[in-house]
Amino acid sequence: MNAILKPVVSTMHPDEWKARVQLAACYRVFDMLGWAEMIYNHITVRLPDSVTGGQKQFLINPFGLHYSEVTASNLLKIDVKGNKLDDNPWPVNPAGFTVHSAIHENLPQAHCVMHTHTTAGLAVACTAGGLAQNNFYSAQLHGLVAYHDFEGITIHADEAPRLLKNIGDKPTVILRNHGLLTWAPTLPLAFVRLWTLQRACEIQMAQAALGPAIPVPVAVAEKTVADSFQWDQRFGAGQDVFDAMVRRVNRIDDSYKH
Template sequence: MTRAEWSTRCDLAALYRLLDHFRMTDLIDTHISARVPGPEQHFLINRYGVLFHEMRASDLVRVDYRGDVVTLPGGDAARAKVNAAGFTIHSAVHVARPDLHCVIHTHTAAGMAVAAQRDGLLPISQHALKFYGRVAYHDYEGVALDLDERARLVADLGQANVMILRNHGLLAAGRTIGAAFREIYMLERACQAQVQALAGGQTLSIPPVHVCEKTAAQFGGCGADEFAAFAWQSALRLLEPGAPDYRS
């Protein structure tokens, strides 16, 4: 294993634990994947059955874009089961968007709630305005076991980095693991704010279009990558007091 792959494994294991820290888990379901550095179309995904707070670098399974296992954790084939639906969603994005090296899929209560709302993500908070005009939508087709769905999923994603899977959950991706973390964190917080705002039963305040567009441009402007990197390094420190074994 190369140093680059091991570094990616450590960062991906950390991301699993951070999603647990921020309560974005769904028992053994939902997934995060990362592209393995190198010329092969290989990526890392969780070994099915490992809880997010338990995830270690050595628990991640290396698979090709067809979902065939390339590297087994500890060399034990029995420990290398991956989730078929997770593979369908992640492989579609990784193959179609080589610029995105990390893909996150969640089933949070707030994410599923917004995914069930006809109008999707509303521009009612600063967190939501980050994604103004930059969020994609994909209609629900059942549990994602049909490989034919991949073409429709990537067509709906287009050049967006985040997507709401209607009646299902959220998807976020980034050029780095830290960037993907920043996307899902902001999207999840935007969904939480929307659910609570709607629950208040009051008329919502929506900024003018030019303000929405300005705010989205500000988030995507110069320095966005540096800010995501700062946030990622800060988030990693949350794991150090009690869970540094993610690097094992």
């Protein structure tokens, strides 16, 4: 299969093409940051109602392509069950979309869902204590992290109710023994949430070798969350950070735009 499909831009709604370019850029950002996992894991985005007429339709990476090969035109369009809605020849990874579909379907603000298996993220996910409240990054996530116990490879739909119960309304999730996940009403906000969680895990993993850590008091953590401007819509809610990363990608390879 050809990794690059020619987009039918003339017949595609401009809002869909915009969403495709942004999502393809995000896959390249993940690759640049070392967050890719061979051909596995996913970033999914719900298409806006202006495109779908209110139907729930999503974009996801083609199963079989590395993140560095994802482009705007070869992204798959699927429904909430993971069925393809276009003639894209690439398959969908059913294990990958099971968790994403449950979140998209049941959390109205979950426009974008991201999942990673980074070394630091998975290491923290394997610890009994979970994320430690002892550093600048984890303090910004105080009260925002949910946990879900490992139930094996996520291909069984009956896991969804338990996953959703454990998530509640928390936008960052540690999937125990598995990895990290974030969701948000925008892709940039989901990205900056994941970046913050990833950094917290990296610091925790490095700090663990140095002995006992200095805990962050709850009152200080609460203040830190309130003062974290990156969550605030007035400051772009991650848009400025994401744009900066896309500019870096563009200097390396902007083929994702096609």
